[in-house]
Amino acid sequence: MNLAESKKRNNISEYIIHMYQTEDLIRVYDFDMEKVEEYVIKHIPLEDKSDLKRWYKEVAEKMKTQGIEEKGHLKELQEISNDLSDLKNELLKEDKDFNKTYQEALPHIQKSLELSYGQVKGEVQACLNGVYGLLLLRMNGKKVPDELMESINAFGNVLSYLSYKYKQKHYLNEN
Numbered sequence: 001m002n003l004a005e006s007k008k009r010n011n012i013s014e015y016i017i018h019m020y021q022t023e024d025l026i027r028v029y030d031f032d033m034e035k036v037e038e039y040v041i042k043h044i045p046l047e048d049k050s051d052l053k054r055w056y057k058e059v060a061e062k063m064k065t066q067g068i069e070e071k072g073h074l075k076e077l078q079e080i081s082n083d084l085s086d087l088k089n090e091l092l093k094e095d096k097d098f099n100k101t102y103q104e105a106l107p108h109i110q111k112s113l114e115l116s117y118g119q120v121k122g123e124v125q126a127c128l129n130g131v132y133g134l135l136l137l138r139m140n141g142k143k144v145p146d147e148l149m150e151s152i153n154a155f156g157n158v159l160s161y162l163s164y165k166y167k168q169k170h171y172l173n174e175n
Contacts, residue, residue, distance in 0.1 A: 012166045013159035017132050019077050026060045033057055084124045084162050101161050105154035127155035
């Protein structure tokens with residue numbers, strides 16, 4: 001099982017963010033798999049990298065097929081995000097602990113949606129974008145202001161809860 005598949009089974013939010021990063025890396029290197037191999041795959045500590053190379057190539061092909069070479073996300077990721085939104089709505093009706101976590105994050109989510117000027121369509125997507133934005137800032141060596149960290153922590157709390165419940169729903173009943 002590769003890293004992405006492991007993340008998918010264990011923390012669906014981490015999986016989505018990992019895939020966003022993968023999409024962006026493929027775009028940065030203009031879908032040139034030789035560059036992806038040289039600048040990305042080469043630096044991943046694995047002895048046999050053939051599966052990883054094949055996986056990056058498959059993701060790049062899916063991106064081209066779906067017409068998201070410049071922006072956007074794979075349909076699979078959008079579907080999972082929609083599933084998480086549905087799960088969020090279910091939990092809001094029946095789970096007091098989630099409700100508390102969500103209510104604490106709601107002002108941050110609303111502000112994020114407002115600042116996106118309609119570009120971000122859902123609350124779960126706002127949380128994912130916030131956490132992914134933190135990853136990008138840190139990768140670029142940027143300092144993250146305290147007030148932004150408060151929002152990102154709130155997003156992370158919502159995503160952690162949703163990921164845990166998603167795993168329970170989709171993977172814990174498997175043998």
